[in-house]
Every structure is written in structure tokens, then in C-alpha cells.
Amino acid sequence: MxxxxxxxxxxxxxxxxxxxxxxxxxxxxxxxxxxxxxxxxxxxxxxxxxxxxxxxxxxxxxxxxxxxxxxxxxxxxxxxxxxxxxxxxxxxxxxxxxxxxxxxxxxxxxxxxxxxxxxxxxxxxxxxxxxxxxxxxxxxxxxxxxxxxxxxxxxxxxxxxxxxxxxxxxxxxxxxxxxVDTELFRPRPDLRSADFLGLPRPIWLYVGRVAVEKNIEAFLELDLPGSKLVVGSGPQLDALRRKYTQAHFVGPRFGEELAEHYAASDCFVFPSKTDTFGLVTLEALASGTPVAAYPVQGPKDVIGDAPVGCLRDDLASAARTAVTISPQCARSFALDYSxxxxxxxxxxxxxxxxxxxxxxxxxxxxxxx
Known part of the structure; x- marks a missing residue:
């Protein structure tokens, strides 16, 4: 449109x-x-x-x-x-x-x-x-x-x-x-249980601008098993792609393709400390993907103490905990956002x-x- x-x-x-x-x-x-x-x-x-x-x-x-x-x-x-x-x-x-x-x-x-x-x-x-x-x-x-x-x-x-x-x-x-558009962003169990882009699981996802203010390096530096997947573009994209060769940078994705990346991932990692809301966290939750983030404004307002993600100053620890959360819990939570x-x-x-x-x-x- x-x-x-x-x-x-x-x-x-x-x-x-x-x-x-x-x-x-x-x-x-x-x-x-x-x-x-x-x-x-x-x-x-x-x-x-x-x-x-x-x-x-x-x-x-x-x-x-x-x-x-x-x-x-x-x-x-x-x-x-x-x-x-x-x-x-x-x-x-x-x-x-x-x-x-x-x-x-x-x-x-x-x-x-x-x-x-x-x-x-x-x-x-x-x-x-x-x-x-x-x-x-x-x-x-x-x-x-x-x-x-x-x-x-x-x-x-x-x-x-x-x-x-x-x-x-x-x-x-x-x-x-x-x-959040809960019709577009929805769980897709066939993607979660299947091979996705040939990436070893668990798949840790970031979606958003690839820019210094998003604190993406805090995510890329985490010692986590599996694969780190970055969706988005921005001024840091080329530099981070060269520095973090083990991460998978796929550029921007839209519509159904973006929704599939959310639904196929095991955990959404949100490293930003400056976002005023973080719409991407709602899109992840609607897709049945739990969220790991810092306990800062944005994640604290959206998620708080709800059992749909984990907010900790130790982002790696938050990610390891969040990945164990039920996709159904994440989805149910997001349905309240109209x-x-x-x-x-x-x-x-x-x-x-x-x-x-x-x-x-x-x-x-x-x-x-």
C-alpha cells in the first residue's frame, strides 16, 4: 500500500x-x-x-x-x-x-x-x-x-x-x-522443528537497525551455542559482518519472510538500552519466540515480570533462560496487544x-x- x-x-x-x-x-x-x-x-x-x-x-x-x-x-x-x-x-x-x-x-x-x-x-x-x-x-x-x-x-x-x-x-x-499484527507474526511450528537456512540450533535472532545505538555488539559477543542471526541493515552492517564472521547477516526482510525468521528462531535477543518501546519484541512474542533483554525501559514496560522472556544485566544468562520458555506462553501474551x-x-x-x-x-x- x-x-x-x-x-x-x-x-x-x-x-x-x-x-x-x-x-x-x-x-x-x-x-x-x-x-x-x-x-x-x-x-x-x-x-x-x-x-x-x-x-x-x-x-x-x-x-x-x-x-x-x-x-x-x-x-x-x-x-x-x-x-x-x-x-x-x-x-x-x-x-x-x-x-x-x-x-x-x-x-x-x-x-x-x-x-x-x-x-x-x-x-x-x-x-x-x-x-x-x-x-x-x-x-x-x-x-x-x-x-x-x-x-x-x-x-x-x-x-x-x-x-x-x-x-x-x-x-x-x-x-x-x-x-502487533498477530495474523502476520504467528507461530509456525514446522519452521521451528525443521532446518532453517542451514543454521545449527538454537538460533538466536536480532531484528532491527544495524547501528551503534542498538548495542548489537553486546549480542554478537555473547558466548552462546548454535547460531546468531541478524536481520536488518544500517551503517554498521559491513563493519560488523567483517568483524563477526561466525554470525549470519541476511540484510532486511519484509512481510512473510520477516515473519518466518521470527518464527523459525529459538530466542529473540534484544541488546538495545535506548529504545523507547521495542516493537520487535512484540513481533517476536507474537511469533512464539521468547525474548532476552536488559532490564531497561522498553523491555521492562513490555515484558516486565511476565513469563515470556528474561531480563537480566547478564544478557547471556538471560538468553539461556529465555530459550527454555514455552512458545505458547509468548504467543498468548502478545495477543493482548491490539x-x-x-x-x-x-x-x-x-x-x-x-x-x-x-x-x-x-x-x-x-x-x-
Whole structure:
């Protein structure tokens, strides 16, 4: 499905009056990460509820590669396009999902024109920038407070992240959790019991960006039997492939093929200490694959004390314990995470505006949140 065009549905809504939702995001295809998958899944659920959704993404613009991370494209000169989109689409709600060039233009446009908008906090850019360039974390959070400050609400994925953002003096936060596609990501016992890619078992899986902020070397350094399997791409891929020749790097996988890698593996190892949620952990659990991770924000919020994974500072010990957990337990746990519920939560956090129909010539005004 392409989101360059508007997604529309019928006249009725399962979540209040039908809304026209404009979502601005710098994270989009061909990037492969939880933010992109979450936003795409959200659009489908909002459509099912009767809302109309339009995305503004880097695919609409001329772009240049991000420094040190060419998979991320930075949009050029989007202001004129933004003006035209708001006028023609006449959104009843504007949501800014990322803090990149598109997000910046959208934020400043809304502030200058008195348009209420919501934002979401997906990625710990201050920590990532410090890991890559040594810039103090405090500088990054100063920028983020400036960026998100005018929003009616900054949506965050977990309660502990909300508490942290309040402690960092972000003025208005609300919960917007994540869900998982339990039809795509499901147990496939025939794959778990059979040879998969010719790899000795147990198969220890990592899925995600191959980048320094993901702490992948902590996984690759573990003394574990069997095979380490890495799915994903990123700026560290070539260097790690050369350094860890015993690991199996297969690049990015999508759809059914990605789901098969989850379901065929014996344990999902999540070494990140900076993710705000970790959608991949839910995808693994839905596939019947238990999770080993550090006891940090993200895994603690998703898994906690549930008997579906193991969270320890000793990641190798956590992996050896997690691999013994029943796939049925993991699957049952993931079934409680509904994308429909997440989409309803998202809509409840929006700043709903009134616009004229359909040209949007009248200035929108805030009705409720």
C-alpha cells in the first residue's frame, strides 16, 4: 500500500466523528524500523475506524542522505508543499511524528498559523547523537523540549517513558502504546522443528537497525551455542559482518519472510538500552519466540515480570533462560496487544480542529482534545 495518497473509508466512525488526520513523518520507506511499521499500521486501523488519513513523507520531496546514515533521507524545501497540503486536505487534526526536516517545517508552520497539533516521541535522538558524535545529551533534550513544547500533547509509548519525560520538564504528555499484527507474526511450528537456512540450533535472532545505538555488539559477543542471526541493515552492517564472521547477516526482510525468521528462531535477543518501546519484541512474542533483554525501559514496560522472556544485566544468562520458555506462553501474551486499541488511544490524544469543507479556506480552530 502506498501512503502518498489519501487513505479514505466510509462515512461512519467507530471512534467518534470521522476525522481527517494529517500525519507528518520523516521516517518512512525504505527505512525498516518500528516507527515506520507503527505509523503504517496506524493508518490502516484509522481507516477501518472511518477516518481519512494523509501522510507527508520524504517520498514527496527531493532528499539527501543523512550524515553517517544514508538509509535515512532528509527532505529539502518542503514548506510550499506543506502550505498546499494543509489548504487542500483541510485536516481536522495534525500529528507530527518525527523531529526531522519535515517535522520542523510542520511544527513551525503550525506555530506561525495558530494551528494546534500533536507530536510523538519515538526515538532517543539525544542518546544516539551522543553515541555517534559525542554531543552532550542535555543539548539534545533542550532541542526536544523546544520542538515538542507548543504541541497540545506529546505522545509516548509507555508509562515509565511518560514519567521520565515529565521529569525532564516536557509540558504535556499522553500515552500511545503499540500493537502487533498477530495474523502476520504467528507461530509456525514446522519452521521451528525443521532446518532453517542451514543454521545449527538454537538460533538466536536480532531484528532491527544495524547501528551503534542498538548495542548489537553486546549480542554478537555473547558466548552462546548454535547460531546468531541478524536481520536488518544500517551503517554498521559491513563493519560488523567483517568483524563477526561466525554470525549470519541476511540484510532486511519484509512481510512473510520477516515473519518466518521470527518464527523459525529459538530466542529473540534484544541488546538495545535506548529504545523507547521495542516493537520487535512484540513481533517476536507474537511469533512464539521468547525474548532476552536488559532490564531497561522498553523491555521492562513490555515484558516486565511476565513469563515470556528474561531480563537480566547478564544478557547471556538471560538468553539461556529465555530459550527454555514455552512458545505458547509468548504467543498468548502478545495477543493482548491490539492495534485497534492503540489507534483509539491515538485518536483520543489528537488536537481536533474544525475546518471548512472541503477546501479548508477557513482557519481551523481547536474544539477539544
Amino acid at each position: 502506498t501512503f502518498l495518497q489519501t487513505i479514505e473509508h466510509g462515512a461512519s466512525s467507530a471512534c467518534g466523528a470521522p476525522q481527517r488526520v494529517l500525519i507528518i513523518t520523516d521516517a518512512w520507506d525504505p527505512q525498516v524500523n518500528g516507527v515506520v511499521r507503527s505509523l503504517q499500521q496506524l493508518g490502516g486501523e484509522l481507516c477501518n475506524m472511518g477516518h481519512t488519513v494523509r501522510y507527508v513523507t520524504p517520498q514527496d520531496f527531493k532528499t539527501v542522505p543523512a550524515p553517517t546514515y544514508p538509509e535515512i533521507r532528509l527532505s529539502l524545501w518542503p514548506l510550499t508543499w506543506m502550505r498546499r497540503t494543509v489548504k487542500e486536505f483541510a485536516p481536522s487534526a495534525i500529528h507530527i511524528a518525527t523531529e526531522g526536516p519535515l517535522g520542523l517545517v510542520a511544527r513551525n508552520y503550525c506555530v506561525r498559523n495558530g494551528l494546534p497539533f500533536s507530536t510523538s516521541f519515538h526515538t532517543r535522538f539525544p542518546e544516539y547523537i551522543k553515541a555517534r558524535f559525542g554531543i552532550p545529551v542535555s543539548f539534545g533534550y533542550h532541542f526536544l523540549r523546544w520542538f515538542h513544547g507548543p504541541a497540545t500533547t506529546m505522545m509516548v509509548a509507555t508509562r515509565s517513558l511518560q514519567d521520565e519525560m515529565k521529569a525532564r520538564h516536557f509540558p504535556s504528555t499522553a500515552l500511545w502504546s503499540r500493537g 492495534w485497534e486499541a492503540c489507534a483509539r488511544q491515538f485518536v483520543s490524544n489528537l488536537a481536533i480542529q474544525r475546518t471548512s469543507e472541503p477546501t479548508g479556506r477557513a482557519r481551523p480552530r481547536l474544539l477539544h482534545r
